[in-house]
Amino acid sequence: MTGAARLTTDQERELVVATEAGDLDACHRLVEAFLPAIAGLARRFPRSLGVHRQELLQEGVAGLLFATRRYDPALGTPFWAYASYWVRKAMQDLVAELTMPVALSDRAVRGLAAVRAARNEHLRRYGTEPTAQQLAEATGLGRSQVERLQTAARVPRSFEEPTGDDRDGAVADQVRDGPAEEAFEQVLDAIEVREIRALTDGLAERERAVIRAHYGLGAPAQTLKQIGESLGLTAERARQIESGALGKLREALARPAPVRRSLDSRT
């Protein structure tokens, strides 16, 4: 048994690997197993810092999930020995950000943290900058809220500016001050939001449907002939749609950075 989560080493590794591979059920079980250990680290931060325990837990869970994306079981280090550093660091970064004399209000910083997490996840998945709409969908914030937060992040405000005006009110509504026992469910909700993403988001609905049906992703696999019949198309047309969709994904994943022609010729 591992000390932090009372899992066998094999169970722990399976959960970590499955979580990194996108298995939401494994993700929930992993968080559930390590939440007491995360809460233990959160309790080490004095309440006088003014950071809510629930926020520390959420950052801690984000740190745990980050650790799953980086942890290599082959290196032989027990998971919690590895992950606790990232959990603690995530909490420390939040505390530093909320307590340092930055120009944004702390409520705006909290909303901005969600936007940044969504942006990073998008970058990791697609290698492209997300649109404001994509960030809004990923965070549950309104598009205008996202845009205001992004603008605010680039334009520091002075200390004297009011921090509780209407501009931030809607964002503040997203951060509830629930009791500690609510934190767990909210943490899991946050996980759902972060994980519901797909490489195929940039494709048309019909393109997604053809790929998923052909390769049995989320439904029994079908031949291109069957897919074509269900869509009122020929098999060849279904093949063309799939080929075009795969080409779009490839192009998005391998788009070169623009380099001026005079420079380009030397590479």
Next chain:
Amino acid sequence: MSSEITELRHDAFVYGSQDEYVAKAVAFLREGLRRGEGAVVANTRPGLAVVREELGPDADAVTFVDVGSAYTRPARTLAAYHAVYAAQLQRTPSLRAVADVQFGPEPSEWDLWTSYEAVFTESFAHLPAWVLCSYDGNGLPDRILDSVWWTHSSVLAHDEWNASDRYRDPGPLLRQIAARPAPLLGARSIGFGRDVEEFRERLAAELVSAGVAEDRALDMLLAAGEIADNALRHGGGVRAVRVGRVSGRFACEIVDAGRGFDDPAAGYRAPRAGSGSGLWIARRLTWQVDFLRCPDGFAARIVL
């Protein structure tokens, strides 16, 4: 005053205090802004906040990148930076960046991030960018601080630029610190089929059977499709396809009939005119891609 950056300059900056980090990073970025270059600063949120505050109104012209969750696997980190640099180069002809590398606490993975630093030079060699990697000279272990001088030909430390006499060419360094591929457990042949499409169908059935999440299954299908395409075009055809597990992860091994290659930076070079991007795509979508010689040919092993 105009930009003189025409190709990648990948240097390091070892700082002794946060004040020194902020002062030098901001001076470096402002110099670029004066020359019409783009400016990027990558750090954790607290690090970004202090730089933003010091920049004042100049922050409007700077791209801030939160690296709190960016350093997971070298290929993914490179892809994330590539997207940021590509977006910046849409707006300016060249750029400067200050990036704080996240080596983490585990000594056994430091070599992996030293590899990342080494291959960064190869990855972005074609970009008009001056990237300054920042290292906390008081907070990081000596082993990491030593490696800074292997992977950067020029290092800003103790208030002066130093040419590194310990700099090593990326290729030999990557070979030296590369980990040996772990064994493919439970390996099972699934055959290739008539073409890449049938191969993807077979592989998809294996992924579904193994309970791999849809999105990640698609990642593997795309990565494996790229490798299979390469095997058909450059490797004399596919001889075998095996699936199994590597350290608990789903893995697919594609064996071709070619002589193979010995290029430790293969797949890490960012997309550019005149070169293929299949391995870049495969690496960024998966945990790891290894190349190895085996009794039946030259194998590319993709670990999801």
